[in-house]
Structure formats: structure tokens, C-alpha cells
Amino acid sequence: MSAPRLLIDLEKLHHNALTLVQRLAVDSISVTGVTKAALGAPEIGKVLLRAGVESLAGSRIENLESMCRGGVPASMTLIRSPMLSQVDRVVAHADVSFNTELDTISALSLAADRAGRTHGIILMVELGDLREGIMPNDLEEAARQVLHLPNIALKGIGTNLACRSGVSPDTNNMAVLSSLADSIEASCGTMLDIVSGGNSANIQWALSGTDTGRINNLRLGESILLGREPLQRQAIDGLHTDAITLVAEVIETKVKPSHPWGEIAQAAFGEPLPSIDRGDIRQTIFAIGHQDTDHCGLLAPQGIKILGASSDHLIVDSSRYHENLTVGSEVTFGLNYSALLRAMTSPFVAKVMMKSSTPRLPAETVQSCRA
Numbered sequence: 001m002s003a004p005r006l007l008i009d010l011e012k013l014h015h016n017a018l019t020l021v022q023r024l025a026v027d028s029i030s031v032t033g034v035t036k037a038a039l040g041a042p043e044i045g046k047v048l049l050r051a052g053v054e055s056l057a058g059s060r061i062e063n064l065e066s067m068c069r070g071g072v073p074a075s076m077t078l079i080r081s082p083m084l085s086q087v088d089r090v091v092a093h094a095d096v097s098f099n100t101e102l103d104t105i106s107a108l109s110l111a112a113d114r115a116g117r118t119h120g121i122i123l124m125v126e127l128g129d130l131r132e133g134i135m136p137n138d139l140e141e142a143a144r145q146v147l148h149l150p151n152i153a154l155k156g157i158g159t160n161l162a163c164r165s166g167v168s169p170d171t172n173n174m175a176v177l178s179s180l181a182d183s184i185e186a187s188c189g190t191m192l193d194i195v196s197g198g199n200s201a202n203i204q205w206a207l208s209g210t211d212t213g214r215i216n217n218l219r220l221g222e223s224i225l226l227g228r229e230p231l232q233r234q235a236i237d238g239l240h241t242d243a244i245t246l247v248a249e250v251i252e253t254k255v256k257p258s259h260p261w262g263e264i265a266q267a268a269f270g271e272p273l274p275s276i277d278r279g280d281i282r283q284t285i286f287a288i289g290h291q292d293t294d295h296c297g298l299l300a301p302q303g304i305k306i307l308g309a310s311s312d313h314l315i316v317d318s319s320r321y322h323e324n325l326t327v328g329s330e331v332t333f334g335l336n337y338s339a340l341l342r343a344m345t346s347p348f349v350a351k352v353m354m355k356s357s358t359p360r361l362p363a364e365t366v367q368s369c370r371a
Contacts, residue, residue, distance in 0.1 A: 017051035034221030042070025156194030178213030299334030
């Protein structure tokens, strides 16, 4: 079988999604399944739908188009603000899009008119993470203007936290979002179907037993795919953390010094990481590198220490691994979100969908590349 490859256990993904859907339903919170880290794979989209997610979402219109071509029967949401150059494609393949710019919404209105469709809008509000979002004081006026555009339906409001600045969802900022929803409904005379509180970073808040207010939707990707919450990267109780794993093949294994020699300059990707002289080690190289994944986000099996990577090589110390790795040997790594996203996007990494579960990997902390 081709290597490197992602092993994608569809049964474990179904379990993760179903578990979160059921837990959040207790507080009347629906789940939008985010497929951007799955590159819009139709097989994964269909699994999430069978698990009960209300709709599917992605940040690139190309991924939504892929699911449409794959016959995924779902309401589709574009969760990154549309580009003006793609409004016709957005209207054709997304039922709803997240927006912050009135110029873009006006262009979507024209595109929807040309297509003879009505396009749904979620207005995103800035609540401190300083990525996308309309400032709270400007949200009501933006809603008024959207309501007057033809072929556009204001579906609701939402926010995004913990992606740029690491601002955590909490009782205070979620209460602000609820209050904004009440204010828009009262002043604009319209009902908002969706108040989308955020992404997988909201899991701890939503399941803490706190009053969730008007929040009735979360957009979940990482928590389903990897079974972890993004704030501390901790495993979520009852979920599989190894639903997706990465298999890499050995192309060299030799005893070498652990410390480089000669005059040190920049390496392929900037300043080289500092190294510690540990004497001779069993250095093993896998046929995978920066072009395929984020080596800082790989979880190595016990006994393997990741030392670094270049474009096409992953270098590890396998001195303490339980078996002697030889050329052609394969090793399975866990992944964090960054490693998964890059591996799924790489054309050099095969994607293998499995319908039967495999044993769970030992629960370990993802090793930092600077460890």
C-alpha cells in the first residue's frame, strides 16, 4: 500500500460525531460538521450526516463543490467570508455563507438573482479574537441593510474565537452574542434561526452545564476528527483520538552522531533548531516532510523522538524504539490539527477510508518539535 498515507476510520468518526451531537442536543445546540480539515471528502461528509449533524461546512468553496459532486445530500455552509471573485460559485453550491462585508453581501444578492435563488447569510460579529467579524456596535445597522437586499435571507449571527488570538469562549462573550441576537430581533422585527457560538473551542463551555442562552449551533471539526478540544488539546471524554492516523515509511536508518559538525548557517526552513550532543544515536528517516505535514504536530510512538524535518524528510531518533526499524518499515503517527490539515491537503499523502475500527493508539501528548 502507498506511503505516506492517512488511515481514516469512518466508524470512529461516526462515533465521535454522534456522541457530540447527542451531548449538545441536551441544550438544544445543533452541530454543523466542518469538513475543511477533511478536504471536503464526500465519504466523511456522509458519515457526519448519518451521525446527525444538521449541516456541513467548509472554508473553501472547492470543498463544498467536491461534496456536491460526491452526492452528499446536505445543506452546505461556507464559513469563510466569500471572495468577490467567487460569488456565483458560492450561490451555486452553498446554501448559507458567513459574512462581514456589505459589499460582498450585495454581490451575493446579485449573484443569487442571476441564479434565481435565495442565499442565506450569517453575520459574523467580533468578540475579541480579532479575526473576522463586525464590531458589536455596528451589527444592528448591518442587519438592517442585509434585510433590504433581494434574494438574501438573514439566517442569523455568529462569532469565532480561539483561532487567531486564543481568546476562549466563556460565559461573558457568549452572553454578549445572545444579547446581540435579542437586540437585532427586537429592533429589526425579524427572527434569527441560528446563533452560532463558535467552533470546537466551545465544547468545554457548552458541556459545562452553564446556561447557553441563545446559542443554538456550534461548528465542529477538530473535536470530531481528532477527539480533542482546541484550547488545551486535551482528549474529550468518550471520543476516539485516533480516528485519523498517518503511516510513514522508513528510507534510511543508521547510527550517527546526534550533534552536527562544521560551520552552522541557516537550514532549509530558516534557523536550525538547537541540538544537544547525546552521543551516537540510531537515526531513522521517513519519506515525509514539510511538503506533506506539520512535523511539530505529529505524535510519535513511544521510543521514537522527532528531531526535525526538511521538505521531504522526517528525521527521528529511534534508539529506544521497541523494534529495529529497517528500510521499508512503516510506523503509525498520531496527528494534531495542523498536521492533519497539511497532510490531508498534500497530493503526496494517500487517503485510505476504512469501515472497520482499528485498536486505539495509546493516549499521549503530541510531541513538540522543539522538545
